Amino acid sequence: MAIRTGLIGYGRNGSTMHANPICELPEFEMVAVCDVDKAARDAAAARFGVPVYESYSQMLEKEDLDFVVVVTYNHQHASMAAECLEAGVDVLVTKPWAVNQAEAAKMIETAKKAKKLLLPWLPSRWGCQLAKLREVIAAGEIGKVYRVERRVTTFGRRADWQTRSDHAGGYLLNWGPHIVDQPVQLLGERVESVYARMSQVVNPGDVEDVFSAVLTLDGGETIQCDHIVASGDSPEWVVYGDRGTITVHNKTLEVHQVRFEENIDPSAYRSTVNKTVRTEEASGAVYGDEMEIYREIATALRRETVYPITLESGLYLTKLLDAIRLSAAEDVVVNVAVNGEPANSNG
Ligand SMILES: NC(=O)c1ccc[n+]([C@@H]2O[C@H](COP(=O)([O-])OP(=O)(O)OC[C@H]3O[C@@H](n4cnc5c(N)ncnc54)[C@H](O)[C@@H]3O)[C@@H](O)[C@H]2O)c1
Incomplete structure (x- = not known):
């Protein structure tokens, strides 16, 4: 079964580097997209024919998701990721995953408590x-x-x-x-x-x-x-x-x-x-090649492999x-x- 995926932030990067592998790879299914910008929501609706949301909390509440990708402004990443983890989904956060160590540590703690995967996006490692x-x-x-x-x-x-x-x-x-x-x-x-x-x-x-x-x-x-x-x-x-x-x-x-x-x-x-x-x-x-990285993300989300970037390593960079x-x-x-x-x- 494909990994039911929601995307938060359909801007310059979210609509390309993340949306492309999610819609092109059979391992993923784009289920919903959230953006506060109407033009971005309209573009996503036209491209994927899926429900679009202005509020990510509403998307989490209404949709049955396995995985959420956060590609919004930097100051939003850690709190959005934490809310998704608490809602019971695995999360990929674009770089920088947090603004500082305190934010990153809190997000990691939330992931551990929720027993969900938190994946830092650091494509340059590939x-x-x-x-x-x-x-x-x-x-x-x-x-x-x-x-x-x-x-x-x-x-x-x-x-x-x-x-x-x-x-x-x-x-x-x-x-x-x-x-x-x-x-x-x-x-x-x-x-x-x-x-x-x-x-x-x-x-x-x-x-x-x-x-x-x-x-x-x-x-x-x-x-x-x-x-x-x-x-x-x-x-x-x-x-x-x-x-x-x-x-x-x-x-x-x-x-x-x-x-x-x-x-x-x-x-x-x-x-x-x-x-x-x-x-x-x-x-x-x-x-880094996003198709290659997303294939690795898919096997990690299925618990078949371990995602190569550990939380400790993400925190070390922060x-x-x-x-x-x-x-x-x-x-x-x-x-x-x-x-x-x-x-x-x-x-
Ligand atoms: N190589 C890379 O990994 C790479 C490259 C470029 C950008 N990025 C990262 O991607 C992120 C986005 O950058 P961008 O250039 O796409 O910016 P952008 O401004 O084009 O896109 C951000 C999107 O988030 C939306 N947004 C803002 N607040 C929101 C909210 N509360 N809920 C839902 N959507 C909301 C905006 O409307 C916008 O569409 C940044 O953190 C940036 O560092 C990573």
Whole structure:
């Protein structure tokens, strides 16, 4: 039997990245759609021929649903998800699943009490750049990795709710679940401290459109992640190892490998290195393929497999984003404690 699905938020993302797999994959059946916007409701009704609702509470009350997908404004995600869980359905929440750790922890507690599945949507964990980097690094091609840079650049301005703090907008919550999460997944959830800067450069509103964070891991490795207002062609990733470097532009990885001379001549200024460069192509979607992810969601909802993103891992990312915000606001290095709130290292 198909998974009876309701969608809350039929906007730019809900109507595409989520509605497409729900209506195209046989594992799912779109049963109802909720949006406060009439034009969105009309579009969903015309596309699916299913009941549409202005109120999600009413949708939960009237429809017999197995699964609800939440794709509304950021500040609504955690409370909507909790209400769905309490109503006895499994829930997928788009990124960012919560505005802060307190919200995320409450939502997790609700899921545990309700004995329902709460699935964080972090599609970038399925991204093809990340997969290819994992492969090249695991093959030992650049030696031991000691630094990773991950950046997204754009001069595109926007003026919607993502520029407003009352909707929990801002590029840390918008882009952090992609570009903070991915390098942490590459090196491991081992962050000890965070130092960050945030600023508002070109967007209207009252939140940041630029952030820059340095994360230091327990082995001394560093991750630098940036969302920058810029034009030009800087690489999206640079991964530094003690035997080589990888740069990534879209799906092309440039793998630089070096071979040192056996013995270093102490009288020479520095040793010469033999360097080779080749390219590798990643295949797939840079930020994850929703069809592939939804197939995995279906087997998890049927309790045949375990969804690959644990609640603890979702909470860990939220903790890092909180630490970045705190560091930028207070101009301090934040120690990322194992449990609880990030501790201000100066406090
Ligand atoms: N790659 C990704 O995973 C990805 C990409 C884009 C957006 N997103 C996320 O998707 C979410 C939505 O972003 P978007 O760009 O689609 O925004 P959007 O403004 O286009 O869509 C949001 C929709 O939610 C509706 N809505 C608002 N309040 C509601 C309520 N109380 N009940 C029902 N519906 C309500 C709005 O009317 C709108 O149609 C954001 O949290 C964003 O971070 C994720």
